[in-house]
Amino acid sequence: MPVNDIRIVKRELRQKFRRIRENMSPDKKRRYDGLLKKTFLASKEYKNNSVVFAFVSKPIEIDTVSIIDAALKDGKRVAVPRCVTDKREMDFYFITSFDQLEKSTYGLMEPVPEKCEKVDDFSKGVCIVPGLAFDSEGYRLGFGMGYYDRFLSLFKGDKIGLCYSSCVKWKLPHGYFDRPVDLIITERFVRNIKKQNANRR
Secondary structure, X not given: OOHHHHHXXXXXXXXXXXXXXXXXXHHHHHXXXXXXXXXXXXXXXXXXXXXXXXXXXXXXXXXXXXXXXXXXHOOOEEEEEEEEOOOOEEEEXXXXXXXXXEEOHHHOEEEOHHHOEEOOOOOOOEEEEOOOEEEOOOOEEOOOOOHHHHHHOOOOOEEEEEOOHHHEEOOOOOOOOOOOOOEEEOOOOEEEHHHHHHHHO
8 A cells, every 4th residue: 555545544543533532521531441450450561660651631530549559659769751753762760759751742641851860771661551442463653743653663572552442453554564462451351462372373
């Protein structure tokens, strides 16, 4: 499929999954987010890692704020990204409090570099990967900025996608440089991509 066609398809899919999320009632979202949090915190990927890489969620996304709060209370080291806009890259910083965040690029809550320790080791940890949608092979439909695609090509730890089941599809368009997550957690099921791929060998 030509590159331009893929971009058009992705744009249409983003609009579709945004509508699904925007039309979800606050009560249902709160209930689903609670189930996702509970499953994530019970996962071996979370329990076996001392470092959690997590973005600070916007209203349309799965609530990660309560997950970050729980991880900090569990004594985990929590790393949050800050966008480097001129390079389309991200730097991660360890935070110990939400007071170390400020509203920055794209209206996101990001760490204040002067208040935090910069992360330089991406060889381990568990990363919550953002996405509007995921597919059965672990590929995601992001928000179109490409920041996480670059990061995931370097990250060697466990990659987890938290997603509503209504936004998980059998197949989504993806490119050569896209990296799938290892695990997808929804309010209804968990899909172990890494195990699934290992069984195919």
